[in-house]
Amino acid sequence: MPKVTIEETGCRGCTLCSDTCPVDVFEIDQEKNIAHVTHSDDCIGCLSCFYLCPSQCITIDECKAIKPFHRIEKDTTFVEKFLQTKTATTTISKDELKIAFGEIGLLLTSFSSAISEILGRGHKSVGRRAGTVAASHLPEMYEQKDLEALLNRMKARFGTSFDFEYTLQDNSIEISVQPCGLLFPVTKSGMEAGKADLCLLFHEYWAGLLSAFTKKKYSYEVKSAGDRCTVVFQS
């Protein structure tokens, strides 16, 4: 059961914790204008108070926190060096990551098959648009001064799931990856690499990304697929 504690010297009396808590763990001491933990046993471990507290003076122990696979791993090690201790939620094992990866893979293959089933050949535009939308979430990419710098930055950013190599030639970029992070979910759901809906969407997604970053229009051609995928993007 989660155990909530509050360091009262740090409490400024903002009432965010007591107003937000879904199960009324906190009570406000009107006289001293601070919050007390009165019903710690009721805590469901939603961590709302933990994040909202302006002083960050609420701790929640014995609570299995959300697995941080959405975090940038580098930032976690960064913060550990501030405090010289482990941050609360870094205990994610390799096996757990594998399971998470498999589940996301299933979700992705189902999404992509449904998109293709409903939209028919219109599905290409969805992949392309996804690239444009994703690009707006990666402001760092727009700062790169040339194509090479951009591709190196993308390598650093996507390397863990999509460790690609590139070669540049006139107006074309050849991207090859061995193997693609999507190969596992694709082959596991019995589809053929390079022809699966997910692969098509992903290629379009990449064309969308590149087009957004470089403000040029890219089309592409798949040279090989499987253990080694090679795609040539042409502007």
Added chain:
Amino acid sequence: MAEKATLSIEWLSGCSGCEVGIVDLHEKLLTVLEEIDLKRIPILMDTKEYIAADIGLITGSVRTEHDLEAAKKMREACKAIIAFGTCAVFGGPHSASYAHTNSELLDNAYRQNPSTNTKDAPEEVPQLLEQALPLNAVIDVDLFMPGCPPHAAYIFEGLMALIRGREPKIGRHTVCYNCKRVMKKTETSEIQSMGSPTTDHETCFLSQGMLCFGSVTLDRCLAPCPSAGTPCFSCGGPSESVILEPQKDVRSEVSARMAHLTKISEEAIIQEIESQAKTHFAYAMASPVFRQKPTFLLKKWMQQSAPARNED
């Protein structure tokens, strides 16, 4: 008695405020010196070579070619490196090089500065890198101690823990933790400008409708500014949750708290922060912590607020 640990200090692009921060240890400096042998301190001794030491303490950000070389030499010479002060940890105010190009900055500082009579930027000094970099962008760092400068209490605790090989008790609290102002719900319905005459010195700035960044700033300072009547402007760099959680941002965190305490809408607060983004993110915008945040669109915000600035 065991042999003393050795300490070597180097300053890169900074203001020497961090060195003053160390002097602020006052008599505790004597306690530190009992256990530490100070090998190199450029603010006091003119030393050019990089002396081998147990601890290397580096202040300032990597802004010039010289900084780059000095940082690498320090790494080679020292067993452990401390990035000391906000500049070394996050890039500090030199992060302006993210918002503007070097030539724009040099124009304003040297070529078209009404208060100086220089015509051109000096050339005989080490040249600027394209952008300011935090220390860990160029070398491995073992301990980060942000703050502008870090308060002596934290410096003492950090150094002692490092020498004795224990975990320092410095915590993940924000500036609010040590601020004595009282947060309360008010009827304030409009954002107030800083230093308005009606300011109440007992009540939290957020309650009074004034932007204060204490709740998103890691406490390495013991909250001197709000105690003296000025809102926190985040010189200590972002708090743990802003660094770690991709969806948590300075804007969303401050606006959620302020909107809870006042009658001002979250949108209005976010808009206000964006319109002054260059000021509020000034100390840490060179850091990948912000640069990689999907919600950090500084250049867009600058463009949006540009026309308004021209009308002034």
Added chain:
Amino acid sequence: MASKTEKINEVLRQLRMSSPDIFGAAVVSLDGFLIASNAPSEIDEELVSGMSAAILGVGERISKEMMRAPLNQIYVKSEKGYIILNSVGEVGVLVLLVTSEAKLGLIFLELRRIVPELEKII
């Protein structure tokens, strides 16, 4: 020799001249590019191209599933008029914006003439 885009633009211009009720025309590719446009106002070309390609795709799918027949044409009636989508060969979509007073028969007749012309160019 005029480029592909110029030729398509010329066809679109003639199309708009042919009837005052046609107030916009564009050709987009199926992967979401705007090839040529003669539209009245600023549009997010990539988004509109994407949506046109998607709606055509849905049309083709539903026509096949429910009628067991290939798609001829899609039109969307809005309060201000009609948006007519027609596939152009394998790779493109012709999008027409038509006022609500328009005689659709005449527009369709014009389309039957113009689509093969566009197919030839593309």
